[in-house]
Amino acid sequence: MQEQFAIQKPQAEVQSLPTMPIQDGTLPEVRRQVLASSISPINPVGLLRLGKQYDPGTVILVPIHDAERRKKTIIETVTTLAYQQNRGRISFVLANNGLSNGEVGPIQSVVESLGVPFAVADARPVHPGQRSPAYARNVGVKLIRELARQNPAFRGDTIGFLDSDTAFTPESLPELLATFTQYNDAVAVMPTVVPVDELDNNTYRLHKAIQDRSVRETVFPLPRLRYPDGSVDVSSIVAFSSDIAGKTTGLIADRDIVFDIDERTGQLFVQMPKSSGEDMMFAVALNEYGRIYSNPNARVLDEARQTRPDTRKQQMAWGYDHVILLNDLKIQSLVDAGLTVMEPVGDHWEEWTIPGTNHITGRVINPAQLRIVARMLEHFVSDPSIFGDSTPKIVDGIVVLNRVLGFIELSRPQAEPVVKEGLPRPTLVDTSHPRFSSVATTARLAGNIMGMYDIQEVNGEIPQAFMFGLRQAARWN
Numbered sequence: 091m092q093e094q095f096a097i098q099k100p101q102a103e104v105q106s107l108p109t110m111p112i113q114d115g116t117l118p119e120v121r122r123q124v125l126a127s128s129i130s131p132i133n134p135v136g137l138l139r140l141g142k143q144y145d146p147g148t149v150i151l152v153p154i155h156d157a158e159r160r161k162k163t164i165i166e167t168v169t170t171l172a173y174q175q176n177r178g179r180i181s182f183v184l185a186n187n188g189l190s191n192g193e194v195g196p197i198q199s200v201v202e203s204l205g206v207p208f209a210v211a212d213a214r215p216v217h218p219g220q221r222s223p224a225y226a227r228n229v230g231v232k233l234i235r236e237l238a239r240q241n242p243a244f245r246g247d248t249i250g251f252l253d254s255d256t257a258f259t260p261e262s263l264p265e266l267l268a269t270f271t272q273y274n275d276a277v278a279v280m281p282t283v284v285p286v287d288e289l290d291n292n293t294y295r296l297h298k299a300i301q302d303r304s305v306r307e308t309v310f311p312l313p314r315l316r317y318p319d320g321s322v323d324v325s326s327i328v329a330f331s332s333d334i335a336g337k338t339t340g341l342i343a344d345r346d347i348v349f350d351i352d353e354r355t356g357q358l359f360v361q362m363p364k365s366s367g368e369d370m371m372f373a374v375a376l377n378e379y380g381r382i383y384s385n386p387n388a389r390v391l392d393e394a395r396q397t398r399p400d401t402r403k404q405q406m407a408w409g410y411d412h413v414i415l416l417n418d419l420k421i422q423s424l425v426d427a428g429l430t431v432m433e434p435v436g437d438h439w440e441e442w443t444i445p446g447t448n449h450i451t452g453r454v455i456n457p458a459q460l461r462i463v464a465r466m467l468e469h470f471v472s473d474p475s476i477f478g479d480s481t482p483k484i485v486d487g488i489v490v491l492n493r494v495l496g497f498i499e500l501s502r503p504q505a506e507p508v509v510k511e512g513l514p515r516p517t518l519v520d521t522s523h524p525r526f527s528s529v530a531t532t533a534r535l536a537g538n539i540m541g542m543y544d545i546q547e548v549n550g551e552i553p554q555a556f557m558f559g560l561r562q563a564a565r566w567n
Contacts (some may be wrong), residue, residue: 209233386406403533451555
């Protein structure tokens, strides 16, 4: 029985990653350059915040690619900020990721009528892979650097990141700025993101009433995203995502640090194949300079009207990109080799690596949960219309996952678990939440499987690189 689950190194070599053109090079090469540079241990301006007198100005960067859907919401985004008290000086840079000049014009007119300085970054895509928030933000940051040299209105010491369907609730930007100036080691501050069905003025007023009578919550630093040896804690990042890595939506960051990362890497946000997950490596890069703080008293409304197919597509993209991220980190020797298991034990999380598995790089998060979701996924793939052409690979991938889970159970007596400090506590999953529904969890696992097949030949064996892990429910107290 032991031999049945023995891990064998596949005979086939790992194939090169699928490529998507982006500017002057293939996407994997750009990602490798960014990863190698942005999270190198060399930090030339790591303490630049200490003793710095801050200008309260903030430049808000918003990517937009769909005028028809986003014209109304982008106006709400700007209007809600323009009328906040104690917000300091603000200016806007709109990163145009596909609008015509005629479509940008009406938005610009509204912003200028509010007396807010406004500029447009030309981030219109030349290649299909450039139609993404990551590409648009990268172009937008470069324009902000240029404007800061020329125009005092764009010289705020913080850069805020919003999407075109999001808006700060009242006094949220001042909340974030206050936290930013309170802690010398803060390089960025993130709010709580609140999904809403529709972003309009009525929704804004409702959340203002809620915010006015709410009890203040504690501001806290997010955990570090790297181990003491410098390797990236990719399991925790995948398991808790924005709960520990922050989320770009609503985040404000130190302008000089953002500029420094951009100057050293050329790309602030790592473009992923499915255009998801770029927030995670931005957070890892920021962590090299200090701490990201969470201020739950600041809130951002996020219009999140999604159908079941939308949810499945989004979650599958995230699951796919998590595997690509792990493989990219492996190529750069920024994750340790071995099959590493992370799982909840009582009120904490533990991690252990199976001895003798250094010829592979695998991560498995919460094996007990994966067994349940794998069974649900088996049910979904019985209907080929759900996953279409991906169905055969997903069916085979479930077999591989079960082999991995079986090997983990056989290896458990050899486990020497280590408690993972600083993570949210394990808690019960609310399956009514879209993030934890059966549609979402099975789609993310399907994405893990498709990513695994796209970076290598698997042939039914346990492969050289894989990530099986879902979003985990988080509880900080």
